[in-house]
Amino acid sequence: MPTIKVKGMSCQHCVGSVTKALSEIEGITDVQVNLEKGEATFSEQSPVAEQTIKDAIARIGFEVVS
Numbered sequence: 001m002p003t004i005k006v007k008g009m010s011c012q013h014c015v016g017s018v019t020k021a022l023s024e025i026e027g028i029t030d031v032q033v034n035l036e037k038g039e040a041t042f043s044e045q046s047p048v049a050e051q052t053i054k055d056a057i058a059r060i061g062f063e064v065v066s
């Protein structure tokens with residue numbers, strides 16, 4: 001499963017926002033966000049461009065760091 005590092009999450013509300021933003025991307029399912037690690041993992045049902053993920057996260061005020 002792909003794992004991304006998300007910068008800026010501080011509480012369960014942030015986790016909810018990131019989970020929702022990722023889940024809404026076409027092709028992404030099974031999103032799991034770990035607040036302590038600052039990580040999100042997910043399944044890709046179809047290939048998703050890295051930029052699409054970065055944009056979705058940036059739109060809600062967080063940053064994907066790699």
Ligand SMILES: [Cu+2]
Nearest residue numbers: 010011013014
């Ligand atoms: Cu928060």
